[in-house]
Amino acid sequence: MNELGTRLKKAREYLGLTQDDVAKLMGVSRVTITNIETGTRKVSAEELSKFSKIYGCTMEELLEGEKEEENISMYARTFGELSPKDQEEIINLIKFKKLYKDKKLNE
16 A cells, blocks of 8 residues: 555545545545555546545645644644634534544444
């Protein structure tokens, strides 16, 4: 498995998505997703863009990896600068993602 494939697989699993889920969202077969994740198939720029939208990250993060500790610190510092309404929206999104992930794990 190559690094990009590994990052794509980890992002998919983190969100609780199956290869079938991602394949449907991208309009490709599950085998295509499998081949991309295992590194036996290259990813086009268009596909990479779709992955980044589905997984909620930048193409650069997928290609190069993200420095998680730096990003968490940056987000924590800037969270306090947001309006109370924006902070509430982010907290609700985090709660939703956790519920979604927990639901997928229990299926």
